[in-house]
Amino acid sequence: MLEMNHVSKLFNPGTVDEKIALMDVNLHLKPGDFVTVIGSNGAGKSTLMNIISGVMKPDAGEVRIDGTSIGHLPEFRRSRWIGRVFQDPMAGTAPHMTIEENLAMAHRRGQSRGLSIGVTASKRASFRKHLERLGIGLEDRLRAKVGMLSGGERQALSLLMATFTQPQILLLDEHTAALDPARAELITRITDEIVRDMKLTTLMVTHNMEQAIRLGNRLIMMDKGRIILDVDEERKKSLTVEQLLGEFEQISGHKLSDDRLVLG
Amino acid sequence: MLDFVMKLDGPIELGLLYALMALGVYITFRILDFPDLTVDGSFTTGAAIAAILITNGVNPWLATLAAFAGGMVAGICTGLLHTKGKINGLLSGIIMMIALYSINMRIMGKPNISLSQEEIIFGSIDPIYIMLVIVIIGKLLLDAFFRTDLGLALRATGDNKRMIRSFGANTDTTTILGLSISNGLVALSGAVVAQQSSFADIGSGIGMIVIGLASVIIGEAVLGTGSVFRTTLAVICGSIIYRIVVAAAYEIPWLEASDLKLITAVIVIIALVVPTINRAMKQRSQARRRSIELLAAQGKSKGGAL
Ligand SMILES: Nc1ncnc2c1ncn2[C@@H]1O[C@H](COP(=O)(O)OP(=O)(O)OP(=O)(O)O)[C@@H](O)[C@H]1O
Ligand SMILES: [Mg+2]
Numbered sequence: 001m002l003e004m005n006h007v008s009k010l011f012n013p014g015t016v017d018e019k020i021a022l023m024d025v026n027l028h029l030k031p032g033d034f035v036t037v038i039g040s041n042g043a044g045k046s047t048l049m050n051i052i053s054g055v056m057k058p059d060a061g062e063v064r065i066d067g068t069s070i071g072h073l074p075e076f077r078r079s080r081w082i083g084r085v086f087q088d089p090m091a092g093t094a095p096h097m098t099i100e101e102n103l104a105m106a107h108r109r110g111q112s113r114g115l116s117i118g119v120t121a122s123k124r125a126s127f128r129k130h131l132e133r134l135g136i137g138l139e140d141r142l143r144a145k146v147g148m149l150s151g152g153e154r155q156a157l158s159l160l161m162a163t164f165t166q167p168q169i170l171l172l173d174e175h176t177a178a179l180d181p182a183r184a185e186l187i188t189r190i191t192d193e194i195v196r197d198m199k200l201t202t203l204m205v206t207h208n209m210e211q212a213i214r215l216g217n218r219l220i221m222m223d224k225g226r227i228i229l230d231v232d233e234e235r236k237k238s239l240t241v242e243q244l245l246g247e248f249e250q251i252s253g254h255k256l257s258d259d260r261l262v263l264g
Numbered sequence: 265m266l267d268f269v270m271k272l273d274g275p276i277e278l279g280l281l282y283a284l285m286a287l288g289v290y291i292t293f294r295i296l297d298f299p300d301l302t303v304d305g306s307f308t309t310g311a312a313i314a315a316i317l318i319t320n321g322v323n324p325w326l327a328t329l330a331a332f333a334g335g336m337v338a339g340i341c342t343g344l345l346h347t348k349g350k351i352n353g354l355l356s357g358i359i360m361m362i363a364l365y366s367i368n369m370r371i372m373g374k375p376n377i378s379l380s381q382e383e384i385i386f387g388s389i390d391p392i393y394i395m396l397v398i399v400i401i402g403k404l405l406l407d408a409f410f411r412t413d414l415g416l417a418l419r420a421t422g423d424n425k426r427m428i429r430s431f432g433a434n435t436d437t438t439t440i441l442g443l444s445i446s447n448g449l450v451a452l453s454g455a456v457v458a459q460q461s462s463f464a465d466i467g468s469g470i471g472m473i474v475i476g477l478a479s480v481i482i483g484e485a486v487l488g489t490g491s492v493f494r495t496t497l498a499v500i501c502g503s504i505i506y507r508i509v510v511a512a513a514y515e516i517p518w519l520e521a522s523d524l525k526l527i528t529a530v531i532v533i534i535a536l537v538v539p540t541i542n543r544a545m546k547q548r549s550q551a552r553r554r555s556i557e558l559l560a561a562q563g564k565s566k567g568g569a570l
Contacts, residue, residue, distance in 0.1 A: 075430070076429050076433060076435070079429070080432060084430050086426075091426055092427055092430075093424065094419070094424045096419075096423050097423060104413070104416060105413075105417060108432075113414045114412070114414055115409070115412045115413075115414060117411055117413075118412055119411070161431075
């Protein structure tokens, strides 16, 4: 489904500020894989996401989706295959537009946009159904401006907008990190439900170790631009947070440092 | 006073003529969040194209449409400078405004073209009625457009570029489109103003951007900004109110015609500064109330401990 071969990315090459964000990363996801990603600050997790979605171009290596190389495509053309939710709740929605208008824009992901009416009666009915499944009452506020919603509500809406058109790949970059624990748990639960129901191939960066072990069928650990550990479904079932941290120290030679680290 | 009210049809007519320009400014400043200064040039471009075509015997309605198209081309140029040339938005507009001065001069061939002997769109009907129809049609078309898929993408481009890009819209294209519609409307306004006043002048667009901005701000302050439908209506009313304010200012004997631009600048300054001061005062009084509350609560808990 998703293939990354020998992908590298440097920032400020040749200067004193040189940063190795990714170094010869190889990653292959099978259809339906739900992979959690952990790693210290600056390990390259966000860079990995940005290179898949086309926000940045890799310095070397290639990215393929369904066998086709997409390295040359700009971000807006890749959106046909890729759904994303950002860490910042403000980032995934248009605040001065209504919930139904936001959904209508997401509904046309990757299709051409012409002069047909954005929010029709039949679309509105289907939006309502989708919102009902979130279970937080947004279905009654279709005409409310998104700017009026709380961070958690907005993140739930972003998640729905990113997924309800069935993208081939779903990228979640710490999408619960800016929320309080209760809301973060709610969004995590909704994420798990949606991803499993729709069998979406998903990469989820998280700073919550317990969550990283509990969710998904595979776990990868990154450090200094490399994937240093790849845990399969079988091993993941019996893995504990202590084991995971121990393993990290052993391989990388230093403690896992993440300013947003949550053990569980 | 009654005398003044009786004479209101003049300002209302002017307000409607310039409302098209104000709608254009609304699209760039408010919807696209792009401070576009092309307006000063493209207004004159509209007047120039309409005037030169009409004096050469072209049907005035066709000439007016051609002015709209000319404005759109100007907007596309500004958009290309900004998106493809990566030039700062303000600067792109200023560059186009300067370039258009020469282009407008080329179109007109001389600084002033008289239309008093020509057939114009207003013919024998009072311009106020024709303008009312044109402005209402323009407004409704705009409202409808901003509800289409493309229109939504354009609005999102000004609201959250990153988000709409992640859903596959090309924000360069939507920015260019918004600028072209905006400057098309501005040029259209230039074309109808030239016909109503019977001449096109190379300097007619100077200061237009501030007048447009004043209309948008006044309208929003009076009528609010709930939806696109409401805001476009507000902008049109703002344009009319602006003209009434200007007419009232003329009643003051010691003011001169050339003071108009200063008055406009003052209106925009007041409109921009008052909300900021209001917000600051509200915040301060809220902070004061809150600190008194907190202090009282603290005093109580201390009292309890003793
Ligand atoms: N635009 C940029 N310019 C320069 N350096 C950058 C840029 N983006 C990232 N980096 C650097 O690249 C490295 C990887 O950053 P990245 O954001 O991918 O880390 P991360 O794993 O997402 O970290 P975090 O857990 O803090 O989100 C870091 O050293 C970072 O400082
Ligand atoms: Mg990151």
